[in-house]
Amino acid sequence: MLKSKFHWALIIVGLVLGLMLSTQFRVQQEKVQTTTVKRIEQLAQEVEATRSERDALRVRIRELRKELDQVAGESQHERLRTELETVRIQSGMLSVTGPGIEVILSDSSLPSQSGQNPNFYVLHDEDLVRVLNELRAAGAEALAINGERIVATSEVLCIGPAVRVNKTKRLTPPYVITAIGNQDTMISALEMRDGVMDTLKYWGIQVSVRRVAEAVVPAYTGPTAFKYARPLFQEGGS
Numbered sequence: 001m002l003k004s005k006f007h008w009a010l011i012i013v014g015l016v017l018g019l020m021l022s023t024q025f026r027v028q029q030e031k032v033q034t035t036t037v038k039r040i041e042q043l044a045q046e047v048e049a050t051r052s053e054r055d056a057l058r059v060r061i062r063e064l065r066k067e068l069d070q071v072a073g074e075s076q077h078e079r080l081r082t083e084l085e086t087v088r089i090q091s092g093m094l095s096v097t098g099p100g101i102e103v104i105l106s107d108s109s110l111p112s113q114s115g116q117n118p119n120f121y122v123l124h125d126e127d128l129v130r131v132l133n134e135l136r137a138a139g140a141e142a143l144a145i146n147g148e149r150i151v152a153t154s155e156v157l158c159i160g161p162a163v164r165v166n167k168t169k170r171l172t173p174p175y176v177i178t179a180i181g182n183q184d185t186m187i188s189a190l191e192m193r194d195g196v197m198d199t200l201k202y203w204g205i206q207v208s209v210r211r212v213a214e215a216v217v218p219a220y221t222g223p224t225a226f227k228y229a230r231p232l233f234q235e236g237g238s
Contacts, residue, residue: 092151092220100180100215110204138189142217149220166222
C-alpha cells in the first residue's frame with residue numbers, strides 16, 4: 001500500500017515538473033521570438049535609415065558636381081574673356097588709357113646751311129620710326145602718331161612732305177607721338193646722351209616731351225587682312 005502511494009506521488013511530481021518545464025520552455029521561446037522580431041524590426045529601420053542617408057548623399061553629390069561644373073565654366077569663361085581682352089589690347093583693337101608721355105616733333109627751325117643737304121632739316125619717316133622704336137624698347141605698351149594707333153603691322157612711310165601711316169593716313173607736322181607706359185623710363189630713353197633726341201636737335205629739329213597723367217591711345221582702325229600669313233594649328237588643337 002505504501003509502495004503504491006509512493007509510486008503515484010512520483011507520477012504526480014513528474015507531471016508537475018513536466019508541466020512546469022513545458023510552460024517555462026514556451027515562455028522562453030516566446031521571449032526569444034519577441035526579441036528576434038524586435039531585432040529584425042530594428043535592423044530594418046536601420047537599413048531604411050541608411051538607404052535614406054545614402055540617397056540624400058547621392059543627391060548632394062549631384063548638386064555639388066553641378067555647382068563645380070558651373071564654377072569651372074564661369075572660371076573658364078572669365079579666363080578666356082581676360083585673355084581675349086589682353087590680346088585685343090596688345091593687337092591695338094581696343095582704345096586704352098594710362099600714364100604716359102607725348103613727344104611733339106616739328107621740322108627744323110634753323111635755316112639750311114650752304115652745302116648742307118636740306119633733307120637733314122625736315123622730319124622723315126626714319127626719324128619717327130627711331131622715336132617709336134626707342135619708346136617700344138623702353139616698355140611703351142601703346143603708341144599712336146597724331147591719333148593713329150601703331151601696331152605690329154603699321155608702316156610709316158614718307159610721301160612727299162607728309163608721312164603715310166597704316167597704309168591710309170597721311171600725316172603732316174607737327175607729329176605728336178603718344179605713348180603709354182612708365183614715364184620716367186621712356187623719357188630717360190629718349191634723352192639718352194647721343195640718343196635719338198640729341199641727333200634730331202643737332203639739325204634743329206624741334207622736339208619736346210611732356211608727361212600726361214591719363215594719356216589716351218585710340219583703337220587701330222586700319223586694314224587687318226593678311227595676304228600670306230595664316231594660323232598654324234599643331235596636333236592636339238593648339
